[in-house]
Amino acid sequence: MLQSLFYFLSFTSIFLACMVVFAKNPVHSVLYLILTFFTIAGHYLILNAQFLALVHVVVYAGAIMVLFLFVIMLLNLNAETEPRQSMLMKFAGTIAGGCLMLVLIAVFSKANALPAAHEVNSQIGLIKNLGKILYTDYIMPFEVASILFLIAMIGAVILAKREPKAAI
Amino acid sequence: MNSIFQTVPIQHYIILSAILFSIGVIGVLTRRNAIIIFMSVEIMLNSVNLLLAAFSTYHNDAAGQIFVFFIMAVAAAEVAVGLAIIVMIYRNIHTIDINELNKLKG
Numbered sequence: 433m434l435q436s437l438f439y440f441l442s443f444t445s446i447f448l449a450c451m452v453v454f455a456k457n458p459v460h461s462v463l464y465l466i467l468t469f470f471t472i473a474g475h476y477l478i479l480n481a482q483f484l485a486l487v488h489v490v491v492y493a494g495a496i497m498v499l500f501l502f503v504i505m506l507l508n509l510n511a512e513t514e515p516r517q518s519m520l521m522k523f524a525g526t527i528a529g530g531c532l533m534l535v536l537i538a539v540f541s542k543a544n545a546l547p548a549a550h551e552v553n554s555q556i557g558l559i560k561n562l563g564k565i566l567y568t569d570y571i572m573p574f575e576v577a578s579i580l581f582l583i584a585m586i587g588a589v590i591l592a593k594r595e596p597k598a599a600i
Numbered sequence: 601m602n603s604i605f606q607t608v609p610i611q612h613y614i615i616l617s618a619i620l621f622s623i624g625v626i627g628v629l630t631r632r633n634a635i636i637i638f639m640s641v642e643i644m645l646n647s648v649n650l651l652l653a654a655f656s657t658y659h660n661d662a663a664g665q666i667f668v669f670f671i672m673a674v675a676a677a678e679v680a681v682g683l684a685i686i687v688m689i690y691r692n693i694h695t696i697d698i699n700e701l702n703k704l705k706g
Contacts, residue, residue, distance in 0.1 A: 525629030533622030549660035
């Protein structure tokens with residue numbers, strides 16, 4: 433059951449990721465990317481990472497993709513305005529990416545993974561357990577992340593607010 | 601208790617993540633629209649997140665899931681600033697074709 437679900441989600445996410453890259457219309461790309469994120473949330477669920485699945489749907493499908501859609505609609509992008517890469521560059525990029533994939537798969541399929549942990553703890557991905565670890569062992573990175581968010585917010589507001597002529 | 605790793609080997613997760621990462625790389629290399637390039641970067645980040653979560657479950661260690669959490673936070677900040685920059689570029693040169701962004705070229 434879990435096995436067939438894993439393979440179904442894997443092939444769906446690979447197919448949808450390909451569609452993101454190869455779709456002509458940027459709006460279609462964004463919609464395919466949202467579906468890709470949902471399949472990855474499904475992967476988190478079968479990995480017993482329930483909190484991550486929830487956060488992934490809320491942050492990616494809820495916040496980031498809405499931002500992408502807003503910007504695409506604000507700039508009025510569609511298939512006609514889409515810049516086309518030359519055929520040679522497309523070919524070279526695909527070959528380079530394919531070579532990277534072959535190398536990664538060849539390297540990691542030869543690697544000997546450590547054996548899995550014996551006792552299976554399905555509670556590990558729950559918010560209670562993760563919150564305890566986050567606020568004890570990882571409190572310093574957590575605070576740094578909050579500062580990062582503050583800086584990103586200020587930067588985004590300053591960048592988006594500036595008048596076009598004053599910028600140059 | 602049943603775990604996914606009793607039926608699916610960890611290698612399959614590694615291969616899935618490698619394929620998704622390569623699709624992201626191909627997207628960055630073959631597209632000229634800056635927003636599509638951003639989306640390809642998101643695919644690459646997500647493949648890494650998936651592998652971190654898989655190994656976290658595999659070794660029964662929650663630290664991997666905390667790392668995924670931090671990567672999501674950084675990705676959200678990156679997207680906010682990046683899209684603000686893209687809007688700024690569009691206001692100035694009225695296109696987001698990355699081949700037109702050659703003002704810094706000597």
